[in-house]
Amino acid sequence: MTGTLVIAGLGPGPAVWIVPEATAAIEAATDLVGYRPYLDRIPERPGQRRHASGNRVEIARAREALTIAAQGRRVAVVSGGDPGVFAMAAAVFEAIETGEPSWRDLDITVVPGISAMQAAAARLGAPLGHDFCAISLSDNLKPWQVVERRLRAAVDGDFVIAVYNPASKARPDAIHLAFALLRGRKAPATPVAFARSVGRSDERIVLTTLEDADPSVADMSTLILIGSSETRLIARPGRTPWLLTPRSYGGGQ
Amino acid sequence: MTGTLVIAGLGPGPAVWIVPEATAAIEAATDLVGYRPYLDRIPERPGQRRHASGNRVEIARAREALTIAAQGRRVAVVSGGDPGVFAMAAAVFEAIETGEPSWRDLDITVVPGISAMQAAAARLGAPLGHDFCAISLSDNLKPWQVVERRLRAAVDGDFVIAVYNPASKARPDAIHLAFALLRGRKAPATPVAFARSVGRSDERIVLTTLEDADPSVADMSTLILIGSSETRLIARPGRTPWLLTPRSYGGGQ
Structure with missing residues (x-):
């Protein structure tokens, strides 16, 4: 053949x-x-x-x-x-x-x-500079309990979390359930980024916090990044801050 | 400026x-x-x-x-x-x-x-076809307890695990400690791949199981992939099997 x-x-x-x-x-x-x-x-x-x-x-x-x-x-x-x-x-x-x-x-x-998380990370600064995980919400072949188990584990491990396919037609409440779970377990000020169509003409990036995030802005072209406890902003005069997850953990330098 | x-x-x-x-x-x-x-x-x-x-x-x-x-x-x-x-x-x-x-x-x-995990995945088949996490062992700025916490969380979440920088000079026993932790928590037959220098002239890929893996083959040019409970081999006559983590979970089709 x-x-x-x-x-x-x-x-x-x-x-x-x-x-x-x-x-x-x-x-x-x-x-x-x-x-x-x-x-x-x-x-x-x-x-x-x-x-x-x-x-x-x-x-x-x-x-x-x-x-x-x-x-x-x-x-x-x-x-x-x-x-x-x-x-x-x-x-x-x-x-x-x-x-x-x-x-x-x-x-x-x-x-x-x-992949989408890499394009989003490049635009934002260096949010994937340390350990991270990637979870897809779209797959209706995956029981919801598996998604919940993985989100809980991602919080327990304090990983940066990249959420793919946040807005499934088969499961439109998924992203709201996911945010409810994360809000019960992570600091309200945790940085969150919604990165839509990065690199295309309709690119749109929303940088916010877990507390203030509106999950309904996410569609199937959106990649969501949720920070670890170490992820932080670097302010810039007159411009969107950069997002950084440093290589060290726990304040080590 | x-x-x-x-x-x-x-x-x-x-x-x-x-x-x-x-x-x-x-x-x-x-x-x-x-x-x-x-x-x-x-x-x-x-x-x-x-x-x-x-x-x-x-x-x-x-x-x-x-x-x-x-x-x-x-x-x-x-x-x-x-x-x-x-x-x-x-x-x-x-x-x-x-x-x-x-x-x-x-x-x-x-x-x-x-990134190295993507090159390794491409050579192996589709091991990153479903949720995964990436953990670096190299960083001597990260307390070992953080690495252990993340490995435990990665197992709890049943993520595919990509291990970067497995052989740190500052922490030469790290990869052995990591494998000991994983062996106590995951099935012995879990597929494991050591992918060294993928795409370069000295590329070398070892496909094995958690039980049989020899972590000492890993150097700083090696990316290690450890399967989830769903990751499996697809046999090929006379050639290395492909490695697949399917898009569905729990046997759903």
Whole structure:
């Protein structure tokens, strides 16, 4: 079987944040497979086939990509962010796990990319400068108790918390429940940032505190960062403060 | 004050994983500041000054960069990985916090990059496909009790765990203590990967289990991934299995 499949990420949006390996894989592909808005960001190339799909059909999309690759073609699955972080890589390997045995012989490459928490962190300063965790609220395949358990653990460990996919249609109250849990366990002055569409024309960043945060500003394009007990602001005259989680812990220098 | 400072990451090593914004910032800089081995990866440019430094002097390096930028120059601080993740961004903002008030007027940009856990995940399959945390063992500014607290919390939350900087000279037993803690709390068959220098000529990946892992294979170029209870292998005939943490939890499909 000579087909190849590359899972490549477009990062959060702008071309300047796409790694060259992803660009090259997309250019070299005979077939592009992806969520339609991601494919729409890629210039058309003569002879290159496009297989666009809607949202929330990740496994079907992965199966389609594997089927095409198994026909001997060079397929690029186009993902947002880093395909490895809450994105298409897991869907492809899940599809392989339950799919055609021959798919396991395919030559499959995952190309890493910039994930939303990294873009948000870059804009804000250095909020991920120390230990952190990433939790997705979107997945309606995950029992709510698991989300609660992870949020509690993230507080117990005093991690900086990156919340992905805060506004699921299947679970619209999730972000409000999550904030209620966090407010009962963390200091009211804990810095919180809502970073929407970072790097795109509709970028919007709200820097606030756990006490004052309005979780309803978060949509599916928003990444939320919640500080640890060490995360703090650095004031700047006339500009938004920087957000810093220092490398030391407990006041050590 | 017209000086600018860009904090740009080279990713884990290969040029194909450096985002174009970082490449452009490095090319446009009048002055490059960084740990010597990172600067050595960058082609020399006529007229561009280099300020190389040794390891473990991050704050001094950050102060030097800020001092040069405050003289009106275009400075690029060159970091490994993603500058925002256990790298130079936090050091620069810490230096600003305690440094010259005028440094807060500087135009400072953080450019996100590919961090070691992402490169490791890409090589292995999709181990970061669901909730995860990142913990650094290197920092001798962090009390060991904080590391233990975070490892316990990571187990309680059943996160996939990415361990950065596992082999600190200041704390050589750290990785052994960490594995002892994890072995007392997680299933012996939990997948564990040691991913060393991913993307470079000396890349070496060891895929094993918590029970069989030999923590002494980890050096400062190694990123360790420890699975959640859902992380599993996908066998391939004649090749290393893929590692998958599925998007669903608790057997849901």
